[in-house]
Amino acid sequence: MNTLPFSYFNGRVAPSVEAKVSIASNSLQYGTTCFAGIKGHFRDGSIRIFRLEDHYHRLMNASKIMDMGFSISYEEFKAIFEELVNKNNPQTDVYFRPFLFSQDEKLAPKPQGLTFELAVYVVAMDSYFSKPGGMRLMVSSWRKFCDAALPTKAKAGGCYVNSFLATAEAMRSGYDEALLMDQHGYIVEASVANLLISYRNRILSPEIGAAQLEGITMRTAIEFLKEEGIPVYFEKIDRSMIYTSDEIILTGTAAQFAYADSVDGRKIGRQQPEGSFFQGPICKLLRDKFHAVIAKQHPKSESWITEFCSGGKKI
Numbered sequence: 001m002n003t004l005p006f007s008y009f010n011g012r013v014a015p016s017v018e019a020k021v022s023i024a025s026n027s028l029q030y031g032t033t034c035f036a037g038i039k040g041h042f043r044d045g046s047i048r049i050f051r052l053e054d055h056y057h058r059l060m061n062a063s064k065i066m067d068m069g070f071s072i073s074y075e076e077f078k079a080i081f082e083e084l085v086n087k088n089n090p091q092t093d094v095y096f097r098p099f100l101f102s103q104d105e106k107l108a109p110k111p112q113g114l115t116f117e118l119a120v121y122v123v124a125m126d127s128y129f130s131k132p133g134g135m136r137l138m139v140s141s142w143r144k145f146c147d148a149a150l151p152t153k154a155k156a157g158g159c160y161v162n163s164f165l166a167t168a169e170a171m172r173s174g175y176d177e178a179l180l181m182d183q184h185g186y187i188v189e190a191s192v193a194n195l196l197i198s199y200r201n202r203i204l205s206p207e208i209g210a211a212q213l214e215g216i217t218m219r220t221a222i223e224f225l226k227e228e229g230i231p232v233y234f235e236k237i238d239r240s241m242i243y244t245s246d247e248i249i250l251t252g253t254a255a256q257f258a259y260a261d262s263v264d265g266r267k268i269g270r271q272q273p274e275g276s277f278f279q280g281p282i283c284k285l286l287r288d289k290f291h292a293v294i295a296k297q298h299p300k301s302e303s304w305i306t307e308f309c310s311g312g313k314k315i
């Protein structure tokens with residue numbers, strides 16, 4: 001992993017090599033963290049951060065769900081990103097990882113006596129799923145946890161053991177990524193991405209209340225489709241629907257808009273010659289609109305992009 005030289009740690013931007021925690025810290029032992037993943041696109045010498053304020057709000061809501069008692073204003077949060085872009089002077093796309101955690105050395109998985117703070121590191125990242133074509137997905141034998149057991153709407157570190165197990169199984173079995181079913185056998189999301197399918201001429205996604213994260217990229221996709229007059233229906237999606245859908249799209253900050261070529265070995269979409277990939281029309285539309293947003297050629301560009309010049313020069 002290519003971590004950039006400066007991170008935000010202990011209340012200031014400092015060399016990443018100095019950002020160290022104790023092996024006995026509560027957050028390391030129990031995954032008592034919550035985090036965000038935010039993409040910065042390098043264009044014309046600056047970093048264009050996508051939907052920073054929406055990520056900030058979701059992180060603050062995660063802190064509330066986890067009862068961490070942490071808060072920071074949006075202005076202060078944004079200023080940290082500006083300083084990180086200034087100091088790191090990135091020349092590629094980047095991924096920001098802000099997270100709330102406790103450095104306190106406490107043996108018990110209890111919140112008493114823990115203080116939570118913010119840290120942010122930055123990595124150089126192009127695309128998360130580095131595949132030229134479509135993805136080969138597997139329906140995992142691991143189920144997605146339900147919100148009655150662990151919070152599905154907070155990106156809480158410990159919850160990602162579930163994603164870890166599902167991707168480990170998928171990759172060991174020769175697939176690229178896992179789809180997870182909930183306790184009732186409905187497909188709810190992938191390990192780090194939400195799900196959109198084209199099925200019988202309608203676009204479907206699992207309901208908001210399903211055991212999935214409320215993805216900011218999915219919200220973006222819904223708005224893009226609305227612009228074209230295409231409604232998204234929020235319904236239960238079972239395994240047979242997945243196999244027989246015309247298009248499967250995974251949405252996420254890291255995944256952006258990735259399409260599936262097959263699920264459990266069943267080819268998705270129209271019959272393709274052996275070895276070729278089928279990027280369906282919905283995925284293409286979403287990717288084109290997303291690129292227009294980042295290129296500042298979309299009506300939403302202004303409200304969705306926060307731009308800082310790499311190295312701190314004026315934009």
Ligand code: PMP
Binds near residue numbers: 189191194214218
């Ligand atoms: N589901 C999970 C479990 C995730 O970790 C992510 C990545 N944050 C997503 C969905 C997609 O969310 P977003 O579009 O906000 O990145």
